[in-house]
Amino acid sequence: MEVKILGTAAGGGLPQWNCNCPNCQAVRASSAGVCWLNQSSIAVRANNQPWFLVNASPDVRQQLELLRDGKPVSIRSSPIAGILLTDAEIDHTTGLILLRESSEPLRVYGTDTVRIALTEGFPLLSTLAGYCGVKWSLLEPGIPINLGLDAANQLEVEAFPLAAKPPKYMRHKAVADEVWVVGFTFRASGKVMTYAPGLAQLDDTVLERFESSDCILIDGTCWQDDELVSLGIANRKAREMGHLPLSGAEGSIQHLAQLRHPRKILVHINNTNPILMANSQERQVVEKAGIEVGDDGLTIEL
Numbered sequence: 001m002e003v004k005i006l007g008t009a010a011g012g013g014l015p016q017w018n019c020n021c022p023n024c025q026a027v028r029a030s031s032a033g034v035c036w037l038n039q040s041s042i043a044v045r046a047n048n049q050p051w052f053l054v055n056a057s058p059d060v061r062q063q064l065e066l067l068r069d070g071k072p073v074s075i076r077s078s079p080i081a082g083i084l085l086t087d088a089e090i091d092h093t094t095g096l097i098l099l100r101e102s103s104e105p106l107r108v109y110g111t112d113t114v115r116i117a118l119t120e121g122f123p124l125l126s127t128l129a130g131y132c133g134v135k136w137s138l139l140e141p142g143i144p145i146n147l148g149l150d151a152a153n154q155l156e157v158e159a160f161p162l163a164a165k166p167p168k169y170m171r172h173k174a175v176a177d178e179v180w181v182v183g184f185t186f187r188a189s190g191k192v193m194t195y196a197p198g199l200a201q202l203d204d205t206v207l208e209r210f211e212s213s214d215c216i217l218i219d220g221t222c223w224q225d226d227e228l229v230s231l232g233i234a235n236r237k238a239r240e241m242g243h244l245p246l247s248g249a250e251g252s253i254q255h256l257a258q259l260r261h262p263r264k265i266l267v268h269i270n271n272t273n274p275i276l277m278a279n280s281q282e283r284q285v286v287e288k289a290g291i292e293v294g295d296d297g298l299t300i301e302l
């Protein structure tokens, strides 16, 4: 299995257009130790078969160029066989509209809550119907499906529930305890990779899933719970946004540090997060815990 990080930053990217936080300013000043990052997305493939895009960010156009290899065989071709969505957040779905030039209906995989959100709240699916169209495949948490072309090229994906936080645009329609955010576990040739860019809490079930993975790509949105509040950027804490902070007594680092088996890489990192600065103390804490900070273009072979 091959996994490529196409975007390491959370929504807004680094720098974010309207942000003057220390990291965003440092990138604009081309300071050492911090560089431009695309918005959160990865691609996965097995046996050199076509890639699957996981989440379609507003940066999808540049991101798909990272997947081009080999000589094209026809005048139009797509580097991806389909798109999987962990949730219906704007930063994870807006890229779909940018793929409207597709010569075939887009193959999109997601849960029913995501499909409904993208039909009723942020109607990308109905809009795309007037362009290339969408072929929707339902992903039900706990029920793996094979994305591979045939039995010899298995690439299994299993969705698992992560959070009940609806996108802001669906808040008025959300029902209590509905699953709005899932993670994905991919399995191919005996190797396992788990992707969880929206981690609201870490319970034993999720920790066991992480421990039995060979690599995990996990939510690194905020260093501390009140990161955006203390910078005067927002009034919601990280936890209220469905993202467990990294530091602190109940933060994710202390749990992740105890996992022995998987390679651990942080993704979906907000531009305010001090771990993005290579020489920061916070970055050292993460690295001492045996956890890596993701990077755009990083490829993981399993």
Ligand code: MLT
Residues within 6 Å of the ligand: 010, 011, 089, 090, 091, 168, 198, 241, 242
């Ligand atoms: C998230 O990561 O929780 C969302 O991207 C937040 C948002 O888009 O408002």
Ligand code: MN
Residues within 6 Å of the ligand: 010, 011, 089, 091, 268
């Ligand atoms: Mn996000």
Ligand code: ZN
Residues within 6 Å of the ligand: 015, 016, 019, 020, 021, 022, 023, 024, 025, 271, 272
């Ligand atoms: Zn910023």
